[in-house]
Amino acid sequence: MSEDPSKAVRIGLLGRGTVGAAFAELVEARADAVEAATSRRPEISGVLTREQGDFASILEGSDLVVELMGGTEPARDYVLEALRAGRPVVTANKQLLAQYGEELFDAAREAGVQLRFEAAVAGVIPIVRVIQESFGVTDIAKVFGIVNGTTNFILTEMAASGASYEDALSRAKELGYAEADPTEDVNGADAAAKMAILARLAFHTPVTLDCVSYEGIERIEPEDLAYARELGLSLKLLGVAERRERGVSVRVFPCFLYGGHPLAPVEGPFNAVMVEAPAITEVTMSGPGAGGVQTASAVLGDVVSILCGEAPVHDTRETLPIVADVASSFYLHLEVADRPGVLARIATVLGDKGVSVKSVVQRGTGDEARLVMVVHECLESLFEEALEAIDGLDVLRAPPRAIRVIEEEFV
Numbered sequence: 001m002s003e004d005p006s007k008a009v010r011i012g013l014l015g016r017g018t019v020g021a022a023f024a025e026l027v028e029a030r031a032d033a034v035e036a037a038t039s040r041r042p043e044i045s046g047v048l049t050r051e052q053g054d055f056a057s058i059l060e061g062s063d064l065v066v067e068l069m070g071g072t073e074p075a076r077d078y079v080l081e082a083l084r085a086g087r088p089v090v091t092a093n094k095q096l097l098a099q100y101g102e103e104l105f106d107a108a109r110e111a112g113v114q115l116r117f118e119a120a121v122a123g124v125i126p127i128v129r130v131i132q133e134s135f136g137v138t139d140i141a142k143v144f145g146i147v148n149g150t151t152n153f154i155l156t157e158m159a160a161s162g163a164s165y166e167d168a169l170s171r172a173k174e175l176g177y178a179e180a181d182p183t184e185d186v187n188g189a190d191a192a193a194k195m196a197i198l199a200r201l202a203f204h205t206p207v208t209l210d211c212v213s214y215e216g217i218e219r220i221e222p223e224d225l226a227y228a229r230e231l232g233l234s235l236k237l238l239g240v241a242e243r244r245e246r247g248v249s250v251r252v253f254p255c256f257l258y259g260g261h262p263l264a265p266v267e268g269p270f271n272a273v274m275v276e277a278p279a280i281t282e283v284t285m286s287g288p289g290a291g292g293v294q295t296a297s298a299v300l301g302d303v304v305s306i307l308c309g310e311a312p313v314h315d316t317r318e319t320l321p322i323v324a325d326v327a328s329s330f331y332l333h334l335e336v337a338d339r340p341g342v343l344a345r346i347a348t349v350l351g352d353k354g355v356s357v358k359s360v361v362q363r364g365t366g367d368e369a370r371l372v373m374v375v376h377e378c379l380e381s382l383f384e385e386a387l388e389a390i391d392g393l394d395v396l397r398a399p400p401r402a403i404r405v406i407e408e409e410f411v
Ligand SMILES: NC(=O)c1ccc[n+]([C@@H]2O[C@H](COP(=O)([O-])OP(=O)(O)OC[C@H]3O[C@@H](n4cnc5c(N)ncnc54)[C@H](OP(=O)(O)O)[C@@H]3O)[C@@H](O)[C@H]2O)c1
Pocket: 014, 015, 016, 017, 018, 019, 020, 048, 049, 050, 051, 052, 067, 068, 069, 070, 071, 073, 074, 092, 093, 094, 119, 120, 123, 289, 290, 291, 292, 295
């Protein structure tokens, strides 16, 4: 990039959709402020869409490239080409980073230019910067949070109004919180990509999307939320990246939280991320999870960082294995025959696998009863074995439903 501070910084913009259009407007609106902060005045020197522009000439005429196209191809080729041509790149593309992060980081390192991607994770929350810079040499134990606004809106709506999953999803679409095709949001894949990026940064080890196990919220029933209220729990789709004894674990799953948990009050389309480390105890940040203007603002923040010359190196310090079987606490919902001894039989099956019960709510509904229990933390593989055994009992009237619970009660 030309270092002449008297010159404008020419930005090649790849993609002018929701975020790209907002970014172009923001560059114009905030040009004076950027110039005052960096001594360089930003201008959009070329725009690429499916209908407009040519990548080679946009690259030629730019000092810095902003990729807001989405998808992995041709975004990957363009970003690699821009980095290799010595252009710093800003992108909001989580899929690209989660699948090809190492290749892109290597290209940036080799070319000696910056690759910034704050907007790819958790919207406006500056979590990438905080992990890479503020906590760059902190021994991070865990990064977790609500990193998908669409699902948080749907779960909030279901809990508040008793709406079904389908009705809450329709409402999210009406209000613009869900896309026409919300598959990747509701099945957890979007959050998984974001958690792969955060885990990579927090633990300095290669983590790609296929290392992340994920579940979505499609099978959550309003009934689960109603019982949860009785137990003092609220439901969130959580992304959890943890340092484990033998490696790292990166997962996305619906999870109940007790009322005092810092993530419990995060509602609607908001995101929140917590970082835990022995040296810092814990830090929680929350804010809007998406939106054109909000995302564009995070992108412009990255442009300013590049102009100020800060340069994270995205180093890999060790290659850690991914740990699949971890310990969790669970909420368990059972529809059973309403007769004496049923609860004792279920408790025996759980006990045989070393799973102990923390609390139970029992309701009779004629011939049937609902048993809702929270069990203490146990290895997930053992809980699954117990679940399979319970499913085989003749007193079961419907398949059991289990949802993880974070047992920790914050006070
Ligand atoms: N929307 C959000 O709130 C949000 C939040 C965080 C991160 N992001 C990320 O930001 C990026 C952009 O999202 P968006 O919502 O702005 O997407 P969008 O509205 O679909 O816009 C995409 C833009 O890229 C262009 N484009 C796509 N494929 C292209 C190709 N092969 N060649 C040339 N141009 C192409 C499109 O051109 P046409 O106009 O010709 O179709 C359009 O201008 C994505 O990586 C997304 O994950 C978005």
